[in-house]
Amino acid sequence: xxxxxxxxxxxxxxxxxxxxxxxxxxxxxxxxxxxxxxxxxxxxxxxxxxxxxxxxxxxxxxxxxxxxxxxxxxxxxxxxxxxxxxxxxxxxxxxxx
Amino acid sequence: xxxxxxxxxxxxxxxxxxxxxxxxxxxxxxxxxxxxxxxxxxxxxxxxxxxxxxxxxxxxxxxxxxxxxxxxxxxxxxxxxxxxxxxxxxxxxxxxxxxxxxxxxxxxxxxxxxxxxxxxxxxxxxxxxxxxxxxxxxxxxxxxxxxxxxxxxxxxxxxxxxxxxxxxxxxxxxxxxxxxxxxxxxxxxxxxxxxxxxxxxxxxxxxxxxxxxxxxxxxxxxxxxxxxxxxxxxxxxxxxxxxxxxxxxxxxxxxxxxxxxxxxxxxxxxxxxxxxxxxxxxxxxxxxxxxxxxxxxxxxxxxxxxxxxxxxxxxxxxxxxxxxxxxxxxxxxxxxxxxxxxxxxxxxxxxxxxxxxxxxxxxxxxxxxxxxxxxxxxxxxxxxxxxxxxxxxxxxxxxxxxxxxxxxxxxxxxxxxxxxxxxxxxxxxxxxxxxxxxxxxxxxxxxxxxxxxxxxxxxxxxxxxxxxxxxxxxxxxxxxxxxxxxxx
Numbered sequence: 001x002x003x004x005x006x007x008x009x010x011x012x013x014x015x016x017x018x019x020x021x022x023x024x025x026x027x028x029x030x031x032x033x034x035x036x037x038x039x040x041x042x043x044x045x046x047x048x049x050x051x052x053x054x055x056x057x058x059x060x061x062x063x064x065x066x067x068x069x070x071x072x073x074x075x076x077x078x079x080x081x082x083x084x085x086x087x088x089x090x091x092x093x094x095x096x097x
Numbered sequence: 098x099x100x101x102x103x104x105x106x107x108x109x110x111x112x113x114x115x116x117x118x119x120x121x122x123x124x125x126x127x128x129x130x131x132x133x134x135x136x137x138x139x140x141x142x143x144x145x146x147x148x149x150x151x152x153x154x155x156x157x158x159x160x161x162x163x164x165x166x167x168x169x170x171x172x173x174x175x176x177x178x179x180x181x182x183x184x185x186x187x188x189x190x191x192x193x194x195x196x197x198x199x200x201x202x203x204x205x206x207x208x209x210x211x212x213x214x215x216x217x218x219x220x221x222x223x224x225x226x227x228x229x230x231x232x233x234x235x236x237x238x239x240x241x242x243x244x245x246x247x248x249x250x251x252x253x254x255x256x257x258x259x260x261x262x263x264x265x266x267x268x269x270x271x272x273x274x275x276x277x278x279x280x281x282x283x284x285x286x287x288x289x290x291x292x293x294x295x296x297x298x299x300x301x302x303x304x305x306x307x308x309x310x311x312x313x314x315x316x317x318x319x320x321x322x323x324x325x326x327x328x329x330x331x332x333x334x335x336x337x338x339x340x341x342x343x344x345x346x347x348x349x350x351x352x353x354x355x356x357x358x359x360x361x362x363x364x365x366x367x368x369x370x371x372x373x374x375x376x377x378x379x380x381x382x383x384x385x386x387x388x389x390x391x392x393x394x395x396x397x398x399x400x401x402x403x404x405x406x407x408x409x410x411x412x413x414x415x416x417x418x419x420x421x422x423x424x425x426x427x428x429x430x431x432x433x434x435x436x437x438x439x440x441x442x443x444x445x446x447x448x449x450x451x452x453x454x455x456x457x458x459x460x461x462x463x464x465x466x467x468x469x470x471x472x473x474x475x476x477x478x479x480x481x482x483x484x485x486x487x488x489x490x491x492x493x494x495x496x497x498x499x500x501x502x503x504x505x506x507x508x509x510x511x512x513x514x515x516x517x518x519x520x521x522x523x524x525x526x527x528x529x530x531x532x533x534x535x536x537x538x539x540x541x542x543x544x545x546x547x548x549x550x551x552x553x554x555x556x557x558x559x560x561x562x563x564x565x566x567x568x569x570x571x572x573x574x575x576x577x578x579x580x581x582x583x584x585x
Contacts, residue, residue: 018441
């Protein structure tokens, strides 16, 4: 299976990943050969097999829903990480234009 | 022997007897770092003043009851360290200084560990050679033309070249065992959930494990005692008692049943290397172990299963690097442009490839064919391991299909690079622990220097003790782990 440049662009857009034309070309080839390699999984019979995502068998681990305070200096450090901030809030471009 | 070449155990004895101080050990490490790290390139950042301050404090208190107290350690630069730059070897986090430390790091620091610096890695731990570092590749101390393995390549190379006593690495599919094998040191991939993942940047959350790389199994056991255990900040760490991993190491392995899964000795594994591992197995047999051949027929599906699942998980985990709250941030007119440009400029080729692959396998129309199918095969592989462990106490295989390859050899062929994980990633799929110990050397066809070979010892879930015991008994009977690279 060969991925088209349009398909690569669609995935890159879903992933919010800016790619150059050269990268699109390269990934179209590389991803195609990797996906071909993945095809062999079809040989495995998985009828009625449950998928697993938690390998040691733990289930919903809960804790009390208690508010834990964050120290003001930690809060400041966290906000200071942001490239732009204002009034102790993280600032960015508008989501809706 | 130089101070920086001691094992943790030996150094702890010396500290207790006041033969030398933690400051002496720390200075010895920095002398070595200054001598060799221009060549090896195993550290992204060094924390000399921080380390010397810490060592002085530990010396003042003079309490060396915890064996890690006063001992210099390297930390893979994917563990957050409070107030100290943590990059994941990515340009997107080039200047990131975390306001908190990972639980494993915090536990070490509480016990008086002396952090000397942050070790290089493949960007976000994605890779098997450390060539994917966003800054520079690390070299193998046994042959500087070759890779140290990855992704914890900086950690393994630093320990192998005596720049620190041990290092914390991470293992998602090979990343502790493969570099440990390539560099001739000892590394443990723990059972999933045994050590907290809190504060370690996520690659694939249902696979990531945290563990030590050291010079001996004995040292690995000492580190484990401190870092293992339940953490309320990581809900995947179960409430299972942390044993004293050092206890029982001396118990002989007579009568222990060791399985050899025949698929791990099949075609594709270097013949010369296979001979070395077979010699090591004979040694275990002479120590009284019972060797039985077993079969894990699903092994051939491990690579596609593993890569579909980890790249899917990675694509969602890496969504957080969006240029808004921290890290690199591109100037742009719209939010969409900001995302595209920040991520396009900040991530390297393998990370981009991973995000693309994972986004594809999770996208509408492909989810069932790829992600869900692989998650089902994961169930089958887990069951296959469980069944095999009804017959044997542990398994032994080569850690890697070949010894360290040359820098640049596989970097342009991602699939070839992925295949380096063929003997190690099934263990992460099953969530069981595995140890890599040095078991000999081979001279590659394309090189002058002999390169280390690793033997992988695989255990049952949460049974690190058995594999540590086998590894320790093997190291008592051999001295491969004592060899040092000439750094030519």
